[in-house]
Amino acid sequence: MARPKKKDPDAHGSTDAGILGLPDQLVNLIDPALPKTSQVYAIMRRAIVNLHLAPGSNVNEKLICDQLGISRTPLREAILQLQSENLVLIIPNSGTFVSKIDLQSVFDGQLVRDALELKVVRLAASRMTPQFERALDFNLHQQKRMAADFDYDEFYLLDEAFHAMICEFGASAYIWKIINGAKAQLDRVRRMSYPLVSHLDLVLNEHIAVVDGLKQREPEVAAAAMKIHIDRVFTVIRRLITERRDYFAADASELLDGFVNSR
Structure with missing residues (x-):
């Protein structure tokens, strides 16, 4: 880049x-x-x-x-x-x-995403249409443009739109509303991670892998790609806590250790 x-x-x-x-x-x-x-x-x-x-x-x-x-x-x-x-x-x-970022709320949001988005992406893969493929491709094209410009705010909006599109196509707008309501703290962690070296490229490539699974009409392939993607937060959150301890609640490190050890 x-x-x-x-x-x-x-x-x-x-x-x-x-x-x-x-x-x-x-x-x-x-x-x-x-x-x-x-x-x-x-x-x-x-x-x-x-x-x-x-x-x-x-x-x-x-x-x-x-x-x-x-x-x-x-x-x-x-x-x-x-x-x-x-x-x-x-x-x-x-x-x-x-508010400081509350790690328990981050994990709660992650559990909601894990439960619902994996189910929804399987449903989306089973009912793919050429029109939805084109919509996903256009979104990915826009993501690539924003990643090349390091426009983190616009990339975040496209990232959100990508997941909302899949939820609404695979299930309904109501399911996305549930997910969105549960992930406010998680969203701050996701947004904090964007400036990390090569992170936008990583997110974009994971989105491409999800779309590839959807285009193949392979529910388990799409779900596996989505699982890798939404679990990415665990690979960056410890670094974010270390670098910006002042952004997180006082019990962040303790909660992180407990959650990671229980997975």
Whole structure:
């Protein structure tokens, strides 16, 4: 790969935006014709997962309201949704803070993916169509472009779309909603791993292997490729904890040892 045209501000994409507010690329996403709370929630979740709002940082509610051109009400409602996913911590008389990454929640999300995505990819392989093959190929083409540009945020959106497409084709949008609701903490770990050397290439090649299994109409081949892919988190998480200990909850190392030993 060529050297990156775009870089995250540090090795894992974190910035000081948790103090300053939202990054510019998220500020103009509000559509006045749509309900505000759901949009603010999606923007805030994206900023947290992408580490623009870093773990432990303060959520500057007034500045975010000013940036988005909204009142406090939709932001507070969105924050309550984020709190239910353990993405923010509300401390009375102190403020709202982005939660540290909770490893138990990471593992819970991983178990949900393991249970549902492997089943769904088998179903998708058994009902493949030329139209869906073309949709997957287009997504992979876009992933390759973003990987070549080291555009981590856009690659993440395509990564999410890839898994959502397979879930919705193999089962339903409801199944993806269940998975998505369970993996908020896991998503932050996935996003942190992107800047690691050659990691985007690795993720892309694993996606290609999944698609190859789907195109072969071989459910077990596709499921085996998906299993390798979603288990990739265990090969990087210890390194991430070592390099950015301040991003993780205090019991992260202990929980990791216990979980790895039980597998």
